[in-house]
Amino acid sequence: MSNGGGSKRQARVLKGFRDFLPEQMILRQRIVGIARDIFERHGFEPLDTPALEALEVLTGKAGENEQLMYHFEDAGGREVGLRYDLTVPLARVVAMHQNELVLPFKRYHIAPVWRADNPQRGRFREFWQCDADIAGSASPLADAEVIAIMAEVLEALGLPEFTIRISHRRLLESLGRAAGVPEAHASALYRSIDKLDKIGPEGVARELQATGVTDDQAHELLALVTMRGEPLALLGGLRGELEDIDGAATAIAELEQIFDVLPDFGVAADRYALDLSLARGLAYYTGTVFEATVTRPNVGSVGGAGRYDGLVGAFAGRDIPATGMSLGLERIIEVVREHGLMPLPASVAQIAVVLFPETTGAAARLASSLRESGLSVDLSLQPHRSVGEQLKLADRKGIPLAVILGANEVESGAAAVKDLRGGEQISVPLDGLAETLRERLAARDALPV
């Protein structure tokens, strides 16, 4: 290796892409681990798919969002695209492997996706989604389960406040029909309604009028959409108002089943709400839609999704209903950091072993035996550096405890154990050293951080 005489290559990463240093990776892995545990406790199976797909697999599913898709021609002249979500690949997998999968198929998928969006806080071009979906069940019970899983994960992460807002595409459509919105403007309707929080009722009314809705109709629609209260009571009221509207009764019945059973899934009543102003943009949603939001920090939603009964059929040739939820890892991390949840060590190593030129062999053997007992051990590789130096480096890496093994310790059969934060040091017999280390680590973890 040499760059002598040449110009140095510029070290850079692309806009919206990032390196994750160990301290960040430890937090990311911890969060992913919590989500994975809950997914598996619900019997969801792991799945992974290629990052790159044939372009035609990805197109025609997400509507306008496909503008954000990374696509290009590969060296073999194939049109290819990076996946922009995990839902479309799932639909492809279910269609391709119908004979190998038992329906309903419950799967989770934790992986990066790519969208060429403009970066902002909690918004990147490469980001991770944690998805749990059920393919092959049309039952509202399936929707309820994925909503419950979402609530469970957010609860387990310790998010101090979040709300899962629940709505239904068909119900919103019915409301639109009742208000006289032309069918052709349905997606414009969803988008406008969805912006209620941001632009307010007057803003929404203005946008609706631009799509051919009269002032009266717009206000009637807004009145319906902004109703708040106990979900089952609200739905009961709507049932009467929308008696004559096609599809409304089915949508209301589905939502009623979901709200009826959510408490039985263990979801606290203050964690979800019926909110008909929620529409969501992705084109493939066909029924229930939902979204988890927090008020601080301002990162929009931390997760969402819904029912997409037509998507698998686009690949399979026969309809296979499906529903699911998606959590945004980056958004969740913003919340965790903002609220100081989850303080973690900066190193995966629990123990640093400090050594001397004459004790390298003994120290390596000690490290091995500590590892066999289940501890994570960072063996110093610098016997020529002073003990102080080795301790300092271990502390800077964030390792909580050091074991010092010199000639004296080998001789006496007792190692020196030093707490790198407080500085206290004790002598511990080599027999039972692992046990003592584990106790001290546990004691440290119990301390407020």
Added chain:
RNA sequence: GUGCCUAUAGCUCAAUUGGCAGAGCGCUUGUCUGUGGAACAAGAGGUUGCGGGAUCGUGCCCCGCUAGGCACCCCA
């Protein structure tokens, strides 16, 4: 894809009207070859994000690009 703000040492920032590029922290070395964080001393570290222009002269003015933040759009 659009608009506004920003970019100076590893980090946080300073630099008067356009006139010698600096500080603190961190880093390296030494005091100090078995006990770090302190103190003292010395040292390294910069094409002021990149490229162009105007000017006798630019970190500072103008243009383009790149990246970050914010607001749209959209979304996780």
